[in-house]
Amino acid sequence: METMKIASFDRVNELKAFDETKTGVKGLVDAGVSEVPRIFHHSSLKLSNPKPLSSDLQHLTTIPTFDLGGRVFEDETKRKNVVQGIKEASEKWGFFQVINHGVPLDLLEKMKDGVRGFHEQSPDVRKQYYVRDFSKKFMYLSNFDLFSSPAANWRDTFSCNIAPDPPKPEDLPEICRDVMLEYTKHVMTLGEFLFEILSEALGLDPNHLNEMDCSKGLLMLNHYYPPCPEPDLTLGTTQHSDTSFLTVLLPDQIEGLQVNREGYWFDVPHVPGALVINIGDLLQVGVFFDAACNKRQVH
Known part of the structure; x- marks a missing residue:
């Protein structure tokens, strides 16, 4: 008879040890890690290939893309077509992409260069910002739910509460400060426009959602996915829905984002210059309840 010993796994201490490095997943990669630590291992169920499409969904490819015409529709028919298209995409997908969005x-x-620049700085510089205090205006860390999730994601993030109470410029990292402030101004304006379109799609006055102060808040999330030595064992981001009202996602050219529709996963292709729009949980609630919503996210 042959017996096998399985190495003990003290998950809590391994999580603490990882967090105390204050350099995140990027620190592991910089150290030359060749195996994914066990705290990042996801269950085979989550990593399994998606089931084949049912016959009634095989005609679908991915989320639609809409041309916003620079946010100025001289032709009212084009505006109505976009409103109708966004309505259908929001109902059926919860996602859509936009081009000629005015940003x-x-x-x-x-x-994107600013986000990469921050995460690829010297570890000693990044450590100055690493904190797990969610009351902070600016926060850099790896995995918000590191100590509560079943498995950590292969991802680092810095986040910032931009509105309605903006941070002081000196509280932001110099390497990405200016571009963050400029980019978020444009996104706030785009958000107001999208809320107009969504209001019309709901059969409401165009100003309805903005007058509910849905465009007053902005939380900015900046994710970084370092190269992974064993990508079959982990995920960059697990399945989730956004608790915000609306998410404006700026993707890079590295594909990997998927959206779920009726239990099937669809790839979101990279469209140069496009922004991905995600309907958040609060919008779905707000359709039925005229409650004030005060936050949306930018990834």
Whole structure:
């Protein structure tokens, strides 16, 4: 008879040890890790391939893309078509992409460079911002739910509460401060426009959602996904819905984002210059309850 010993796994201490490095997943990669630590291992069920599409969904490809015409529709018919399209996409997918959205394309690239620049700084610089205090205006850490989730994600994040109470410029990292402030101004304006479109899609006055102060709050999340030595064992982001009213996602050219529809997963292709819009939980609640919503997210 042959017996096997399985190495003990003290998850709590391993989580603490990882968090105390204050350098996140990027720190593991910089250290030359060749195996994914066990705290990042996800169950095989979550990592399994999606089931084949049912016959009635095989005609679907992915979420639709809408041309916002620079947020100025001289042709009322085009505006109505966009409103109707966004209505259907919101109902059926909960996601859609927008192009010609009014946010300068060079600013999108600068914002992505700023996020990468922060996460690829010297570990000693990043450590200064690493904190697990959610009352902070600016916070850098790995996994908000590190100590409560079944498995950690292969991802680092810095976040900032931008509105309605903006941070002081000196509280933001110099490497991405200016582009963050400029980008979020444009996103706030885009958000107001999207709320107009969504109000019309709901059969309401165009100002309805903005007058509920839905465009007054902004939480900015900036994710970074370092190269993974064993991608079959972990995930960058697990399945979730956003608790915000609306999410404006700026993706990079590395694909991987998927959306779920009727139990099936669909890839979201990279569309140059596009922003991905995600209907959050609060919008779905707000359709039925005329409650004040005061936050949306930017990823």
